[in-house]
């Protein structure tokens with residue numbers, strides 16, 4: 001027993017369990033998996049090496065692992081309605097990099113993705129990430145209203161002639177028009193890669209349109225709205241196979257020997273478990289409630305005077321632009337954490353502040369919906385968010401870089417000892433105690 005053999009690690013795990021229970025986990029990319037997913041993760045499948053693919057392994061003893069991997073592939077294929085799935089990418093960054101290395105010539109091939117500061121992802125061609133270092137990239141932004149401006153995207157695609165257009169985002173609160181993206185990609189002869197990591201669970205539940213008819217490749221991590229273990233799926237659509245029948249083989253090869261060795265077979269089993277869960281009517285209801293909660297929360301926050309990027313939420317997340325309130329996103333996120341509401345600081349479109357002190361906060365409803373919270377709770381949560389942000393309006397962050405560092409440290413101390421924030425945390429604890437974890 002871990003408790004006896006390594007009480008230190010055991011105790012840290014228990015502390016984290018307690019934290020997760022007592023707070024409102026509202027980082028939109030986080031969730032609580034089922035006990036069964038965790039059960040599959042903690043099994044002897046962890047002990048096996050299985051480089052290669054089912055029935056084509058480099059190590060002996062993989063008959064059972066083959067069954068596990070084929071089951072995960074089959075379930076993903078059915079759930080998302082795609083002819084080919086690779087379940088081996090260890091997580092999101094490798095997943096996207098595998099697609100790039102499968103399709104592009106290093107330093108020549110070009111990726112076109114949404115800029116990180118507008119809600120894109122590091123791996124969508126940002127210069128700081130390998131996707132932008134080893135390949136050429138051009139980044140698009142959002143329109144003035146904080147939504148996708150397809151005419152501009154099309155203009156940029158025609159001018160830049162990317163080989164891959166990436167759609168699917170980490171901080172975009174509205175519905176994504178995959179059909180329009182598909183048309184633009186076809187017009188310029190590019191592959192359309194839809195990275196649906198954030199909304200895969202919503203697509204599975206039928207509450208967000210699927211990119212499958214329009215994209216050539218669809219990637220997703222499995223631990224966000226899909227509510228599985230950390231992991232990823234790379235899927236090739238019928239349209240993708242039509243464009244290049246070799247795509248599945250190219251992707252398999254990009255994963256191994258290209259980027260990885262042995263897959264994590266316990267993770268593959270847990271992915272299979274989550275995919276079964278995601279195909280049930282209970283999950284469909286869960287997806288519907290995530291969106292209802294997010295919309296209600298957005299409505300309440302707007303009512304309280306917050307400025308929401310994109311004007312609201314159609315999915316699982318909300319991006320609050322705090323610029324103009326006098327509260328920096330980093331301070332807001334810290335205050336909310338003290339109040340028992342866990343969100344993340346986030347850049348907003350055209351942010352004048354640096355990434356470590358951005359002007360916004362990003363929050364979402366997947367995890368709290370897993371706990372069973374509904375619209376009634378969203379109203380109360382919005383009020384707490386308002387109170388917490390009001391509470392820290394008096395803590396100003398200077399513009400000067402050095403002075404800001406010093407001031408932030410001081411603000412941290414003040415937030416830590418703030419009684420009103422602590423009072424909200426007590427209320428949060430009372431509420432969360434009524435909504436058990438899976």
Ligand code: DSN
Nearest residue numbers: 028029092121170171
């Ligand atoms: N870190 C993830 C998110 O929070 O959106 C994306 O990789």
